[in-house]
């Protein structure tokens with residue numbers, strides 16, 4: 141079956157209600173977990189971009205991409221391994237304000253981990269960290285002793301490294 | 314603009330004002346539809362009301378169940394090559410279509426289904442007869458779309474027909490809310506000719522063509538398996554030319570049947586679970602396999618780990634996702650089968666392979682002695698299914714369209730029926746939908762009114778859609794129905810016998826009086842159980858002017874062989 145790796149699938153689509161469902165069905169039908177999923181506009185007007193992360197073999201990711209491309213409203217789909225892309229996720233951590241006030245440690249934690257304080261309220265503060273999953277997880281562990289009220293991490297967003305950007309491969313007339 | 318439609322003259326630049334419902338009808342007429350199948354109900358009533366004014370242009374066949382309507386549309390599409398059209402109401406009407414849609418999806422049948430939907434303000438409120446038919450049908454449609462305003466109707470329908478027919482065909486569904494059917498719009502119809510995100514026919518790589526031809530030219534034991542892709546692309550002539558020029562033996566999948574006449578000297582039979590002995594066995598002996606418009610279904614390949622490992626594989630296919638899906642392929646030839654075969658023809662050498670063909674003939678002899686002979690000329694008093702097919706062949710000489718249901722009788726029909734013309738075998742292949750036969754035969758006959766249509770059905774499957782006898786009677790559709798009655802769900806019983814120690818759990822059936830049923834529907838009928846009555850009964854039925862139901866009592870516990878059991882390799886094809 142081949143080695144299981146993390147693949148980022150980038151899908152360029154016409155914006156159409158229901159397409160998300162059509163795409164996720166391709167995964168669920170094969171009992172494959174979507175590790176993360178993000179949708180946004182792309183650099184091309186009217187074209188949306190889905191970014192899906194899966195842990196599968198290359199053989200499987202090729203089949204997935206072909207099934208995705210088969211959908212009428214999908215313009216193109218590509219897959220890449222981590223080394224071929226630059227990618228980030230954003231994580232938000234909500235902690236009690238007193239942890240900040242009382243412990244200088246937390247402040248240095250934030251600084252050393254290239255995180256930042258996004259908002260300060262009377263009772264809590266919100267810390268933001270952008271990075272790879274291991275990095276945001278790492279900060280999560282370090283903050284845990286101080287008590288975390290809420291934690292959330294976004295899906296991956298990614299761009300490819302080669303200069304020729306994917307939009308130019310779309311064949312959109 | 315596309316080809317001029319019959320209503321070209323009414324299509325002016327100054328659009329006309331119509332209701333959404335009438336726009337549905339006009340759109341269908343613009344797509345050259347003259348026949349549709351359906352069943353009315355609340356949410357589609359405006360469309361039915363609009364149909365009332367167009368009875369000369371658009372013939373509507375009222376089936377007795379929405380499943381009947383969709384299978385009839387499938388039969389129509391398969392026999393005609395056009396898209397089948399179905400209309401149904403929301404909720405239960407729409408959900409009753411799903412089996413047929415799934416069947417059409419897996420068998421690549423072009424269908425346009427139009428369902429009514431509750432008014433748009435009620436969407437998401439669990440309104441009366443509201444179901445999320447878009448959600449339900451999504452995994453089994455090539456494309457689907459919900460229309461909530463009248464202005465969208467012409468474009469949605471134009472797209473629907475384009476998508477259903479182009480590339481690898483398939484079913485599409487348009488769900489139209491009732492308020493959109495009532496609302497007015499300025500109607501102006503433009504046929505859809507392309508969609509920027511959709512490439513129906515991929516381009517063929519010229520280099521791969523050359524490499525493929527080289528492989529074929531250097532091959533000692535080339536073998537071809539063709540599927541329905543040949544029929545769908547209208548590539549029968551090109552297939553014939555390539556086969557004859559190269560001297561390659563060619564076998565069919567279940568769905569490819571009739572693409573090459575069964576009498577063709579290089580036609581070696583059918584592959585698959587109940588296919589012929591030679592083609593299955595020798596799949597693992599060839600050195601080059603050319604697969605044309607087929608998708609290596611597991612019922613064709615048996616155990617993939619032991620499937621055709623010795624050969625180089627050339628795969629001619631319109632759908633890129635089929636390449637390397639199940640079987641690794643050495644040379645993919647993407648494109649339309651007709652065009653690819655056309656381009657291949659001048660590149661391949663004239664050749665013959667007498668020794669290799671001889672191997673197929675040897676296998677055929679073995680199969681004849683061990684199986685066919687016993688089935689055509691049984692020693693027991695019981696009539697066998699194969700015997701019935703043999704007698705039908707003797708009478709029709711392969712000129713009829715044969716529609717089957719699913720089970721033993723299906724495999725026997727596919728094994729033995731003779732076909733002179735393409736689009737003569739209509740059967741539910743990928744989904745194996747019992748109940749398909751009777752309504753599909755209705756569609757086939759309406760598509761090909763001048764050809765004889767024979768429906769071969771089991772006693773089990775007949776009872777899944779027998780209410781369509783009412784449709785046959787009402788519309789005077791001439792179909793010859795043969796029930797091969799073994800009083801069992803035969804194919805399941807066969808598996809119970811072979812793989813479940815004869816534990817016949819719930820497969821024996823107490824059947825109704827089929828003759829009384831057909832009388833009830835006002836149809837001519839007869840029952841035979843003795844061999845000496847069979848031939849006359851068949852002749853009488855086949856020469857009868859109008860529909861006729863013939864019930865033939867066959868051996869209760871006969872089995873279909875050869876068989877490649879699930880998990881077995883094609884080389885392990887069993888003769889008993």
Ligand SMILES: Cc1ncc(C[n+]2csc(CCOP(=O)(O)OP(=O)(O)O)c2C)c(N)n1
Pocket residue numbers: 718719720721722723745746747748770771772773774775797799801802803804805
């Ligand atoms: C809708 C549906 N339900 C169940 C099956 C499973 N199945 C496959 S063949 C078969 C038996 C068919 O019996 P019958 O129609 O009498 O035909 P026979 O095999 O006896 O020729 C069954 C139940 C099916 N294919 N389709």
